[in-house]
Amino acid sequence: MKDSIRKAYLASVTDRFVKGQMDRCSFLRAAGTLGLGAGALGMGLGARPFYGISRAQAQDQELKPNADVMKWLGDVGKPFAGTTLRLATESTPPSNAIATQLKPFFEQATGIKIEIEVLPLEQVLQKLTLDVASSLGTYDLYYIDQSWAANFSQDVFDPREQLKNTELAMPNYNIDDFLKPLVDGIAVYKDAMVGVPYDIPIFIMQYRKDIWDELKLPAPTTMEDLLNASKAITDAKGPTVYGTSGQMKSGHYSLECDWTAWLWGHGGSIFDADGKFCGNDEPGLAAMAYWDKLKATMPPGVDGWTWDGEGQSVAQGVAASMLSWGEFFPFFDDPKASKVSGLMEAIVPPKPTTTLRTVKETAFGEIPGVGHQGGSSLAVSKYSKAPDAAWVFMQWATCADTQALITVLGGGTGPTRKSVYDDPRVKANARVGAGTTRHLPVVRDTIANYMGSEPDLPAWAEISSDTIPVALGKYFAGQSGSAKETMDALKIQVDAIVAKG
Amino acid sequence: MNPSVASRTLRTVGAWVVVGIFFFPIYYWTSVAFKHGNAIFSRPPNLFNFTPTFDNFQKVFGISFGTGGVTVTPGGGNFYMAPRIWDSIVVATLSTLLAVVVATLAAYALSRIKFRGRHEFVNWVLSTRMMPPVAVAVPMFFIYKQFGLIDTFTGMVLIHGLMNLPLAVLLMKSFFDDIPVEIDESAIVDGASRFMIFRRIVLPMAKGGIAATAVLCFIFSWTEFLFALTLTTTSLKTVPVVSSTFVTSIGTAWGNMAALGAASIIPAFIFILLVQKHLVRGLTMGSLKQ
Numbered sequence: 001m002k003d004s005i006r007k008a009y010l011a012s013v014t015d016r017f018v019k020g021q022m023d024r025c026s027f028l029r030a031a032g033t034l035g036l037g038a039g040a041l042g043m044g045l046g047a048r049p050f051y052g053i054s055r056a057q058a059q060d061q062e063l064k065p066n067a068d069v070m071k072w073l074g075d076v077g078k079p080f081a082g083t084t085l086r087l088a089t090e091s092t093p094p095s096n097a098i099a100t101q102l103k104p105f106f107e108q109a110t111g112i113k114i115e116i117e118v119l120p121l122e123q124v125l126q127k128l129t130l131d132v133a134s135s136l137g138t139y140d141l142y143y144i145d146q147s148w149a150a151n152f153s154q155d156v157f158d159p160r161e162q163l164k165n166t167e168l169a170m171p172n173y174n175i176d177d178f179l180k181p182l183v184d185g186i187a188v189y190k191d192a193m194v195g196v197p198y199d200i201p202i203f204i205m206q207y208r209k210d211i212w213d214e215l216k217l218p219a220p221t222t223m224e225d226l227l228n229a230s231k232a233i234t235d236a237k238g239p240t241v242y243g244t245s246g247q248m249k250s251g252h253y254s255l256e257c258d259w260t261a262w263l264w265g266h267g268g269s270i271f272d273a274d275g276k277f278c279g280n281d282e283p284g285l286a287a288m289a290y291w292d293k294l295k296a297t298m299p300p301g302v303d304g305w306t307w308d309g310e311g312q313s314v315a316q317g318v319a320a321s322m323l324s325w326g327e328f329f330p331f332f333d334d335p336k337a338s339k340v341s342g343l344m345e346a347i348v349p350p351k352p353t354t355t356l357r358t359v360k361e362t363a364f365g366e367i368p369g370v371g372h373q374g375g376s377s378l379a380v381s382k383y384s385k386a387p388d389a390a391w392v393f394m395q396w397a398t399c400a401d402t403q404a405l406i407t408v409l410g411g412g413t414g415p416t417r418k419s420v421y422d423d424p425r426v427k428a429n430a431r432v433g434a435g436t437t438r439h440l441p442v443v444r445d446t447i448a449n450y451m452g453s454e455p456d457l458p459a460w461a462e463i464s465s466d467t468i469p470v471a472l473g474k475y476f477a478g479q480s481g482s483a484k485e486t487m488d489a490l491k492i493q494v495d496a497i498v499a500k501g
Numbered sequence: 502m503n504p505s506v507a508s509r510t511l512r513t514v515g516a517w518v519v520v521g522i523f524f525f526p527i528y529y530w531t532s533v534a535f536k537h538g539n540a541i542f543s544r545p546p547n548l549f550n551f552t553p554t555f556d557n558f559q560k561v562f563g564i565s566f567g568t569g570g571v572t573v574t575p576g577g578g579n580f581y582m583a584p585r586i587w588d589s590i591v592v593a594t595l596s597t598l599l600a601v602v603v604a605t606l607a608a609y610a611l612s613r614i615k616f617r618g619r620h621e622f623v624n625w626v627l628s629t630r631m632m633p634p635v636a637v638a639v640p641m642f643f644i645y646k647q648f649g650l651i652d653t654f655t656g657m658v659l660i661h662g663l664m665n666l667p668l669a670v671l672l673m674k675s676f677f678d679d680i681p682v683e684i685d686e687s688a689i690v691d692g693a694s695r696f697m698i699f700r701r702i703v704l705p706m707a708k709g710g711i712a713a714t715a716v717l718c719f720i721f722s723w724t725e726f727l728f729a730l731t732l733t734t735t736s737l738k739t740v741p742v743v744s745s746t747f748v749t750s751i752g753t754a755w756g757n758m759a760a761l762g763a764a765s766i767i768p769a770f771i772f773i774l775l776v777q778k779h780l781v782r783g784l785t786m787g788s789l790k791q
Contacts, residue, residue, distance in 0.1 A: 086734060086735060088734070090749075090750055091746060091747075091748065091749035091750060092749070092750040092751075093750070093751070096749075115734070115735035115736070116735070117734055117735045118746045119745060119746065120745050120748040121750075123730060123745065126730075130639065130642060130731070134642070134643060134646065136646050138646070138651070138734060139734075199750075201750060201751075240544075307750075307751075307752070308748070308752045308753045311751065311752045312542050312752060315538075315539065315542075316539070316542045316543070316544065318544065325750070325751065327750060327751045328751050328752070331751055331752065334538075335539070336537050336538060336539065336556075337537070337538035337539055338538070338539050339539050
């Protein structure tokens with residue numbers, strides 16, 4: 001039996017059992033046919049929360065914080081009992097796992113109250129900007145998107161300096177355990193560490209293995225494979241199913257993220273070594289030509305979607321693939337949330353068409369790589385009224401044990417520490433179903449070998465969230481002439497913004 | 502067919518079509534609240550034939566945090582929103598009360614008492630209505646921080662009350678202008694004081710106007726976003742602000758958002774039901790000037 005068919009059958013059987021359409025004996029019999037044994041019963045028992053794992057599995061895995069970590073918290077945190085710490089964060093799996101599942105452990109051990117404000121990314125930026133401008137210390141910790149690192153580098157403590165305070169340092173915190181590409185790409189600006197890597201949404205290739213097998217297409221391991229396969233699928237199955245999808249909402253940051261993947265993948269870069277915008281050079285225009293062809297194989301309405309719509313288009317079976325955030329993968333495997341549970345496969349991003357530009361050929365720390373990363377760091381604010389208590393929380397929230405719990409409880413989100421990828425609790429969830437971690441080896445490989453990082457400069461938040469996506473949005477709406485004209489005009493704008501400083 | 506029957510039938514059908522058009526979004530939104538995630542974006546859209554679920558409402562109103570359990574929430578944040586609806590009810594109700602009480606007194610004075618600069622004062626009140634909230638949101642943040650009003654009911658009630666005050670004053674003045682001055686004059690001749698006239702004679706006659714003003718103030722406060730976002734952090738949040746919590750890094754939890762949205766229609770609906778007797782009269786009051 002083909003693996004994809006096996007997975008699809010297992011997913012449908014589990015789904016029917018959870019919905020009460022199948023009794024326990026029948027479920028076990030069906031699972032036994034697949035060679036899964038009685039352990040499969042746990043997959044269908046208990047509540048099947050959205051994205052998560054079942055109670056039976058969790059209890060089996062004893063998902064509780066490490067006793068040594070708890071003891072350290074009690075010893076170090078108790079003097080700060082009664083303090084309230086505030087954090088504004090995007091709604092990401094780590095933040096949600098901490099806010100809803102793990103925070104009580106910390107609060108019980110230390111007596112420190114944690115208040116987490118969950119907001120869309122744009123509003124987090126607004127809140128942090130206000131806090132920094134006022135220096136009022138409304139928030140004790142900052143959730144800093146990698147594109148904001150330059151803006152907030154002066155407003156947070158460097159964790160390497162904080163670790164020198166041995167009284168508050170967590171034993172075995174091991175700051176070197178964070179994946180080096182993530183530290184460089186997310187949490188470093190001009191040799192200063194802007195917190196530690198906290199989450200790592202990264203572009204991986206996610207596609208419908210069943211459709212690829214049906215049409216006998218090669219896995220999309222190159223740009224050409226992806227384009228050809230998308231065309232073939234759209235021709236064969238459109239308009240019911242399209243070859244691929246995109247996050248191309250006009251004027252939204254998501255459009256810039258998509259653009260960088262194709263730009264870097266064609267040997268281009270955003271800035272040249274002199275710090276001038278070069279998206280209008282030959283590789284940049286080749287990327288636009290490729291993107292135009294690829295867009296023709298995407299569902300209509302793709303230029304109204306952010307990653308949300310892109311993920312939904314795949315989850316509903318409308319698009320057969322996407323090069324997008326790996327955090328979506330567990331969502332695809334959840335039979336309650338998607339129609340493609342068990343049918344998706346994850347591989348590293350398609351190989352670029354030519355050699356990638358090196359860091360020396362770019363500026364502002366830009367790292368070309370098709371696997372665009374959108375990670376964030378967590379840092380203690382310099383304006384916090386309780387920086388020591390905040391540092392204790394930050395160490396706990398980003399230590400290996402908590403990250404392992406987050407990865408499992410938070411629905412298969414990618415960890416930022418090396419050791420967590422090999423944690424037995426994380427590996428135990430590498431199966432088809434909600435909260436799967438079976439895509440994490442691909443995430444790890446992408447981080448190590450295919451990751452791309454945006455430049456770090458104070459104006460980047462404006463350029464990436466406004467200037468570039470507005471220009472690209474106009475291009476795809478047919479409002480700004482040819483690709484060359486668009487990118488030439490964009491160059492003038494971006495260079496002017498950068499020159500202003 | 503009798504022409505009058507035909508025209509009546511046509512009117513009835515037309516009315517139902519218009520009602521259907523206006524009601525359809527509410528129906529669709531409510532149906533999303535009862536769907537699983539994989540049924541929300543079905544193609545073609547599934548309006549009636551779906552398996553309903555209460556999961557979304559459970560998550561939004563009845564979630565358990567369970568420190569030892571595994572109530573995994575989606576990558577969509579803390580979805581327990583019942584306290585937020587209460588926050589919205591308290592803020593909207595108290596700010597409406599504040600705005601209506603102050604506006605009624607101010608509007609009566611502007612309508613009845615001749616004082617120098619009265620017209621200029623009315624124009625000034627109108628001009629404050631045209632000020633964009635985004636222009637003062639940041640200064641208000643600093644002021645509120647200084648006075649310790651960030652993230653407090655007092656702060657939110659004050660700002661919403663202030664925000665609605667110009668509109669309430671202008672509306673109420675229009676309603677008071679509709680009540681003949683002669684009534685006041687007769688009462689004065691009979692020996693009533695100004696406040697007695699206001700309380701015993703004019704105010705009861707303006708009940709409809711007060712109801713209409715109160716409804717508008719309530720709705721504006723209920724749906725206000727910018728100040729609620731800027732002037733609160735974690736303790737107090739209103740429904741429009743927490744609705745954005747459902748927008749996550751891995752997609753929008755549409756079902757849960759719809760559950761909150763469908764439920765949040767109810768308080769405003771109840772409020773309008775309570776005042777509807779006065780509402781219709783109030784909406785037409787002030788439309789004819791003597």
